[in-house]
Amino acid sequence: MIHSTNNEKYFFEINKDQYNLFYFNLKDEEGNIYLESWRYTNKTNCRKGIKTVIRNSKNEFRFEVEHIYDEKWIVILKAGNGKRIAHSQYFDTEKEAINLIKNLKNLSLKTPVIDNTKIKN
Numbered sequence: 001m002i003h004s005t006n007n008e009k010y011f012f013e014i015n016k017d018q019y020n021l022f023y024f025n026l027k028d029e030e031g032n033i034y035l036e037s038w039r040y041t042n043k044t045n046c047r048k049g050i051k052t053v054i055r056n057s058k059n060e061f062r063f064e065v066e067h068i069y070d071e072k073w074i075v076i077l078k079a080g081n082g083k084r085i086a087h088s089q090y091f092d093t094e095k096e097a098i099n100l101i102k103n104l105k106n107l108s109l110k111t112p113v114i115d116n117t118k119i120k121n
Contacts (some may be wrong), residue, residue, distance in 0.1 A: 010034070010103075011112040012050050014043065022046035022117065026053070026086070026107075034100060035077065035086040043117060050113060052085050053077060057104040065097045073097040077104075 013025045021039035024046055028034065035053065040046040056062040056079055064076045068090075075088035075097045091097045 010107065011114060012053075014046055014050075014113065014115045014117055016117050024050055024086075024113075026104075033089055034104075035075075035088055037086045038084060043115075047113070049085060051109070052079055053104075054107045054109060054111065056080070056085065057107045060101060060105075063101045065094060065101075067094070075100050 009029050010026055011028075013027055014022060015025070016022055017039065019039075021041060022043050022045070023039050024037045025033045026035035037046070037049050037053075040049060056077055062078050062080070064078065066074050066076060068074055072090040072092065073094050073096070074090060076084055077086045079085050088097065088100055091100070
């Protein structure tokens with residue numbers, strides 16, 4: 001991922017897993033997942049988690065870039081209390097992980113949220 005001029009359009013997508021727990025992904029227009037949340041027992045808390053991501057994405061000290069196996073890197077976003085909110089997919093370089101942090105600073109309450117858990121008739 002090359003740091004963009006933030007012209008990329010991100011959106012949040014709320015989903016349910018096989019255990020009926022809610023989670024969200026932050027995606028771009030091409031469907032690439034940049035962040036995935038932890039699981040929530042209800043949708044209200046999942047939506048609060050999205051707002052927490054937006055609020056904490058402005059503070060670079062809330063991010064951790066971790067080097068993991070096979071020369072891969074991930075980004076972890078934490079709340080002010082130190083609790084993990086979301087984590088990234090794997091990146092090949094530390095620079096790509098840092099560029100994600102720069103791109104996330106422009107998230108706002110206007111970032112669209114698509115709720116895939118609504119019942120479709």
